[in-house]
Amino acid sequence: MLFNPLDRGQLVTQLHDIGLHAGDLVMVHTSLRAIGAIAGGPQTLLDALLEVLGAHGTLAAYVSWKHSSYDATLDGRTLSARERARWPLFDPSAAAPHEGFGYFNQFVCRHPAVHRSAHPTANIAAIGCRAAELTADHSLLDGYAPGSPLGRIVAAPGRVLMLGAPPGSLTVLHLAQAIARIPGKRRVRYEVPLLIDGERCWRQAEEFDTNGLLDQFVDNGFDDIAAIATDYVLEERGRRGRVGRANCWLFDAQDLVSFGVSWLERRFG
Template structure:
């Protein structure tokens, strides 16, 4: 959607203060630990754009809480996995040998929109060290959440997702569906229903840049929307609007546990 269409659909501009009020009305409180997924276009036109959206989220949870956003870099992966678009097979070895290693400061977050890329650059934001599936956090538990992100089983029980789960974080979906809910990947590990396979990515180790292979599971988001709808039927999900965006707020722990049980039944 173009910015012109976003303006046409907006009756008034969002501001930092108006978005903060919307977040509070939805049920977000000072001290909350919050894992967020946002569609900027769904919000409506916002004064200050993504910078203002991030500030409103920070103002809502305050420094007593924690704001957590995925800052993945999927292009730092094995070129044999690339589908959209694929690259010629004869390029694969060159790509593996020359791709710059993951760097917390330099490596951009891609394919997730402008908000995660801006968030990782904000002052006092910590980014976990994972070449493909980094997660960033700001606030009281930011250092704890992003520390010691294990390379293998990248979104499993030694990842920032598990730490957010342990903190009893809330999940906030702003203008997006359950198919974007990264925490359901944690459920895939807990359910132990996915096939294992080997990923690859460039990392820095002992002062050198190397291509490292590691064990992981095959993610499958196909059922995430259905899982979310089934979760809504039996659990507390708060519905409301943030700006113009239909939004949902719910317990990470409850939803991850529910999804793991759901996957085990399939």
């Protein structure tokens, strides 16, 4: 079955239908492939989202960094002096987003009014009236903690919009991992390259292990984020709709994180 490319007006209507409102603060996860053809491409989708949110709304996205040093320096892994000297420095005003989190994020990061947080790996990009507030003072010692951009999105209170993206991409649930009261949570340490007072510096970052919060998760490849998100949807929480060909969900961020904390504590607390 053939579909005509979506135009901006159709996208605006479908975003309204799913429950997105002017003035919302929303974190967006996007699969362009799931949505299908858009006239004008991803820029049209971004324009439609910003039109719906209006002058008092804010759009946020988890973008990370294409040249993340996480894997190369994780938990004591070392780089040679030459590798350290050649590794690109993280500059939030120009850093390319990580390709693994969606092509749409490139358009978010190129927007002339975008603000980005100073954490290379947990980097958040935001556009709108609260963008500067959301992205300020992003500590290297807790990328996903209550004081991080994720914590501010939840506290706002904000919403999370899944435009065809899979359940495992719900980044806001990293906050649930950070605050859930369960024993034995794993922490990881790694180094990040920054420009500080005009000098190249490597600084240590530290956070709960978002890829394997407990040892038993690492042993069997368990994805707690995807499991929490799946159970949340099965309880018919949030609003469901379609944008283009994609099945989409709009969630209340506070309710989602509260559910995630309870889910983790019931099973592992």
